[in-house]
Amino acid sequence: MSKPNAFYAQSGGVTSVINASACGVIESIRENRNTFGKLLAGANGILGALSEELIDTSLETKTAIANLRYTPGGAFGSCRYKLKSFEENESEYKRLIDVFRAHNIRYFFYNGGGDSQDTANKVSKLCKKLDFPVQCIGIPKTVDNDLPHTDCCPGFGSVAKYIAISTREAALDIESMCATSTKVFVLEVMGRHAGWIAASSVLAREGEGDAPHIVLLPEIPFSKRNFLKKVKLTVKEKGFCVIVVSEGARDSRGKFLSDSGGGKDAFGHLQLGGVAPIIANMVTDNLGFKNHWAVADYLQRSARHIASGVDVEQAYQLGRAAVKLALQGKTAVMPTIIRKNDLPYRWSIGEVKLSKVANIEKKMPRSYIDAEGFNITKKGISYLAPLIKGEDFPKFKNGVPIYTKLRKQLVAKKLDQSW
Amino acid sequence: MSKPNAFYAQSGGVTSVINASACGVIESIRENRNTFGKLLAGANGILGALSEELIDTSLETKTAIANLRYTPGGAFGSCRYKLKSFEENESEYKRLIDVFRAHNIRYFFYNGGGDSQDTANKVSKLCKKLDFPVQCIGIPKTVDNDLPHTDCCPGFGSVAKYIAISTREAALDIESMCATSTKVFVLEVMGRHAGWIAASSVLAREGEGDAPHIVLLPEIPFSKRNFLKKVKLTVKEKGFCVIVVSEGARDSRGKFLSDSGGGKDAFGHLQLGGVAPIIANMVTDNLGFKNHWAVADYLQRSARHIASGVDVEQAYQLGRAAVKLALQGKTAVMPTIIRKNDLPYRWSIGEVKLSKVANIEKKMPRSYIDAEGFNITKKGISYLAPLIKGEDFPKFKNGVPIYTKLRKQLVAKKLDQSW
Numbered sequence: 001m002s003k004p005n006a007f008y009a010q011s012g013g014v015t016s017v018i019n020a021s022a023c024g025v026i027e028s029i030r031e032n033r034n035t036f037g038k039l040l041a042g043a044n045g046i047l048g049a050l051s052e053e054l055i056d057t058s059l060e061t062k063t064a065i066a067n068l069r070y071t072p073g074g075a076f077g078s079c080r081y082k083l084k085s086f087e088e089n090e091s092e093y094k095r096l097i098d099v100f101r102a103h104n105i106r107y108f109f110y111n112g113g114g115d116s117q118d119t120a121n122k123v124s125k126l127c128k129k130l131d132f133p134v135q136c137i138g139i140p141k142t143v144d145n146d147l148p149h150t151d152c153c154p155g156f157g158s159v160a161k162y163i164a165i166s167t168r169e170a171a172l173d174i175e176s177m178c179a180t181s182t183k184v185f186v187l188e189v190m191g192r193h194a195g196w197i198a199a200s201s202v203l204a205r206e207g208e209g210d211a212p213h214i215v216l217l218p219e220i221p222f223s224k225r226n227f228l229k230k231v232k233l234t235v236k237e238k239g240f241c242v243i244v245v246s247e248g249a250r251d252s253r254g255k256f257l258s259d260s261g262g263g264k265d266a267f268g269h270l271q272l273g274g275v276a277p278i279i280a281n282m283v284t285d286n287l288g289f290k291n292h293w294a295v296a297d298y299l300q301r302s303a304r305h306i307a308s309g310v311d312v313e314q315a316y317q318l319g320r321a322a323v324k325l326a327l328q329g330k331t332a333v334m335p336t337i338i339r340k341n342d343l344p345y346r347w348s349i350g351e352v353k354l355s356k357v358a359n360i361e362k363k364m365p366r367s368y369i370d371a372e373g374f375n376i377t378k379k380g381i382s383y384l385a386p387l388i389k390g391e392d393f394p395k396f397k398n399g400v401p402i403y404t405k406l407r408k409q410l411v412a413k414k415l416d417q418s419w
Numbered sequence: 420m421s422k423p424n425a426f427y428a429q430s431g432g433v434t435s436v437i438n439a440s441a442c443g444v445i446e447s448i449r450e451n452r453n454t455f456g457k458l459l460a461g462a463n464g465i466l467g468a469l470s471e472e473l474i475d476t477s478l479e480t481k482t483a484i485a486n487l488r489y490t491p492g493g494a495f496g497s498c499r500y501k502l503k504s505f506e507e508n509e510s511e512y513k514r515l516i517d518v519f520r521a522h523n524i525r526y527f528f529y530n531g532g533g534d535s536q537d538t539a540n541k542v543s544k545l546c547k548k549l550d551f552p553v554q555c556i557g558i559p560k561t562v563d564n565d566l567p568h569t570d571c572c573p574g575f576g577s578v579a580k581y582i583a584i585s586t587r588e589a590a591l592d593i594e595s596m597c598a599t600s601t602k603v604f605v606l607e608v609m610g611r612h613a614g615w616i617a618a619s620s621v622l623a624r625e626g627e628g629d630a631p632h633i634v635l636l637p638e639i640p641f642s643k644r645n646f647l648k649k650v651k652l653t654v655k656e657k658g659f660c661v662i663v664v665s666e667g668a669r670d671s672r673g674k675f676l677s678d679s680g681g682g683k684d685a686f687g688h689l690q691l692g693g694v695a696p697i698i699a700n701m702v703t704d705n706l707g708f709k710n711h712w713a714v715a716d717y718l719q720r721s722a723r724h725i726a727s728g729v730d731v732e733q734a735y736q737l738g739r740a741a742v743k744l745a746l747q748g749k750t751a752v753m754p755t756i757i758r759k760n761d762l763p764y765r766w767s768i769g770e771v772k773l774s775k776v777a778n779i780e781k782k783m784p785r786s787y788i789d790a791e792g793f794n795i796t797k798k799g800i801s802y803l804a805p806l807i808k809g810e811d812f813p814k815f816k817n818g819v820p821i822y823t824k825l826r827k828q829l830v831a832k833k834l835d836q837s838w
Binding site: 010013014016044047071072073074075076077078079080081161164165166168169170172173174175176177179180181185187203204206274276277292293294295296297298299301302303304305306308309310385388389390391393396398399400401403405 | 429432433435463466490491492493494495496497498499500580583584585587588589591592593594595596598599600604606622623625693695696711712713714715716717718720721722723724725727728729804807808809810812815817818819820822824
C-alpha cells in the first residue's frame with residue numbers, strides 16, 4: 001500500500017504570514033518522503049475536505065512553494081466555517097473521515113485560531129472512536145493574538161509592525177501640517193475583543209509623548225469626557241493629536257462605539273461605518289479641530305510588503321514543527337512559541353494539547369495598560385516590541401512584490417457527492 | 420559683506436518624498452559655499468517667512484540631512500496658506516521681502532503645488548519691481564500629479580506604488596475568503612479632482628481580469644445602475660469584487676458621492692464619512708454581498724516605507740536641479756521631469772517658467788480610461804507603470820524605520836513682529 005497522505009487546511013481570517021506556515025508544512029513533508037505520501041490541501045479550508053475538493057500540492061513547483069513564504073492571503077483558500085458539535089451534526093465529522101479514508105489521509109494539519117483548534121481536537125477524538133487513526137496537529141494563526149499557551153500568534157507581529165509604522169508615518173504628516181490644517185488624526189485598527197493591535201501602535205515612538213497620543217482599547221470603557229479632555233490637552237501641548245482606536249472600543253455598558261452610528265445616507269442606506277469617523281466627528285463637533293481619519297481594515301492584515309521578520313520566521317517554523325510532531329507520532333497537539341527572553345529576544349518551539357487551547361481567548365493583561373487607560377505600559381511594550389523586529393521583504397519586479405500563484409489542481413473525487 | 424543666504428519652504432499637503440527634495444536642495448547648497456551663505460528654512464512653510472521663524476539648516480548634521488531622503492512628512496513644517504493677490508494684501512508680500520532683506524536672503528526655493536508656484540512667481544515679480552533681486556525657484560511636489568509641463572510630480576509615484584501594492588494584497592485576502600465571507604472590498608483613495616491615484620491601483624495586476632475589478636474615477640460620472648451591474652457580474656465570474664474609489668468620485672450632476680452621506684450618529688453628530696462606506700453599503704443593500712471597506716487617507720501619502728525608488732530619486736534630483744538653476748542665475752522657473760522613454764524608463768530634468776505652471780491643473784487624459792469607465796487603458800498603464808519602479812527602503816532599527824528628527828533651531832529675529 002502507498003504511503004499515507006496528509007491533509008492541510010487554512011481556516012478563518014487569513015494573515016500576511018499564514019502561507020509561510022503552509023510553506024513550512026509542505027517543505028517538511030517533501031523532506032520526509034519515507035513517511036508521507038502527498039500533501040493534499042483543502043480548497044477553501046475545511047470546506048474542501050467536506051466537498052472532496054483536495055488540491056494536490058505535489059504538482060506545485062519548488063519555487064512556487066518557497067515563494068509562499070512571501071505571499072499574503074490564504075493560497076489554498078480559507079473559510080469561516082465552524083463544524084458543529086458531534087451531537088448537532090455528526091454527519092459532517094463522519095463525512096470528513098470518509099474523505100480521509102478514501103484518500104488515505106492519516107495526518108490532519110489545521111492552520112487557524114481557537115475554533116479551528118477545537119475542530120482539530122474533535123476530529124482527533126472521533127478518529128480514535130471510529131478506530132481510524134488520524135494524527136491531528138493544529139498550527140496557530142490569528143492576527144488577534146488571542147490563543148492561550150503560546151507566547152504569541154503568527155500573523156499578529158506583522159499587523160503590529162504595519163500599524164506601528166503607519167501610525168508613525170501619518171503622525172509625521174499631521175505634525176508638519178498642524179499649524180494651519182488637520183490637528184486630529186484617527187486611525188481605526190482591527191481587534192473586536194482585545195486591544196493587542198491598537199496597543200502595538202505605540203511601538204514606533206521615538207520618545208516619551210510621541211504619537212500616538214491616545215490609544216482607545218476594548219479593555220477600557222470609553223469615557224467621552226475623559227477622552228475629549230485628553231484630546232484638548234494634547235493639541236494644546238503638542239499642536240496635534242494622533243488617536244488609534246480599536247474597532248472593538250466600547251462604552252461603559254459594553255456597547256460597541258461603532259454601533260452608535262446608524263444614520264442614513266442620501267441613498268437611504270443605513271450607515272454602518274467604522275468607529276474612526278464617529279470618534280473623529282465627535283472631536284470636531286466638541287472641540288472644533290479639523291480632523292482626518294483612516295480605516296486600515298484588510299490592508300493591515302495583508303500587508304506582506306512590511307511583514308515582521310520575526311513573525312514570518314515563527315510562522316514558517318511552526319509549520320515545520322507541526323510536521324515534526326506528526327513524525328513523533330503525536331496527535332491532538334499544537335506547536336507553540338515559548339519566549340525565553342525579551343531583550344535580546346529569544347524564543348523556541350514548544351507544544352500544547354489541543355484540549356487546552358480550544359475555545360479559550362487570551363486577553364491583554366490590565367498591567368499592559370496605564371492607569372489613565374489611554375497608553376501602554378513599559379511591561380506591555382517589553383512584550384510587544386520583539387514581535388515586530390526584522391524585515392523579510394518579498395522580491396520585487398517592476399515596483400511590485402512577486403507574490404506566488406499556485407496551480408491548485410484538484411485530485412479526482414472518489415466519493416458520492418450527495419452525502 | 421557675507422555671502423547671500425537662501426530660503427527654502429515646504430508648502431501644502433506633504434508627501435513621503437518632499438524631504439528628499441529638501442535633502443537635494445540642502446546638500447547642493449552645502450556643496451556651493453562659494454556662492455551661498457546659509458540655507459534658512461521656513462518653520463511651517465511660508466508662515467515661517469512672514470513670522471520671521473527661520474530654521475538655521477547649517478546647524479543640522481550631515482547625517483540628519485542625508486536621512487531626510489528617507490523621512491516622510493515635512494521636516495520643517497508645511498502649511499495650507501496661500502498669499503493673496505498683490506491688490507488684496509500687498510503688505511504680506513512686502514513683509515516677505517522685508518524678512519528676506521533683513522536676513523540677506525537672495526534665493527527663494529519654494530517646494531509645493533500649483534498655488535505655491537503661483538506665489539513664487541508673484542514674489543519674483545515684486546522683487547524686480549522693488550529692485551531687490553531675489554531668485555525665485557519653484558520645486559514641484561504634489562501627490563495629485565496635477566502640475567502641467569512636468570511629466571509627473573514628486574510624491575505621486577510613491578502614493579501610486581502604495582495603492583497598487585495595497586490593492587493587490589487586500590485582493591489576495593478577499594480572494595481566499597470569498598467562498599464563505601466578504602465578497603466585496605472597497606478601498607477609498609485620495610484624488611479630489613483627478614483620478615491619477617485611483618488609476619494607479621491597477622499597476623500590481625498580474626493578469627487580465629485581476630483586481631481591482633472596478634475603478635471609480637472623478638472623471639467619469641457615477642452611474643449606480645452600471646456600477647451595480649458590473650459588481651454583480653464580477654462576483655458571478657470571479658467570486659469576489661475589489662473596487663477602488665477616488666474620494667472625488669461624483670454623480671452626473673457633479674456632486675461628490677461622499678456628500679451624499681449626512682446621517683446622524685447616536686451622539687447627534689453629522690456623519691461626514693468617506694465615500695468607501697457609502698459605496699460598500701450600496702452594494703450590500705442592493706446585492707446582498709458582505710462587504711469590507713478601507714480608507715487609506717494620510718497612510719497613503721506618508722508611506723515612506725514603501726516609496727517608489729524612481730519617485731525618491733526624482734524628488735532628490737529636482738531639489739538639486741533647483742539649486743543649479745539658481746547658480747545659472749535664473750529666476751521664476753521650476754525644474755521639471757521630462758520623459759524620454761516608457762520602457763525602459765528614461766527621464767531627464769528640464770525647466771519651465773513659473774508663469775506657465777501657476778494655477779493650471781493637469782487632468783488625466785480620457786484616453787487613459789476605457790470606454791466603460793471602470794478601467795485603465797494600456798496607454799494609461801504605459802504612463803503610470805514606470806513611476807512606481809524601484810524600492811528605496813529606509814534603514815530599520817528594532818523593526819521600525821529610522822526617520823530623522825531635526826534640531827530646527829531658529830535664527831534670531833531682527834524685525835518688528837507687529838507688521
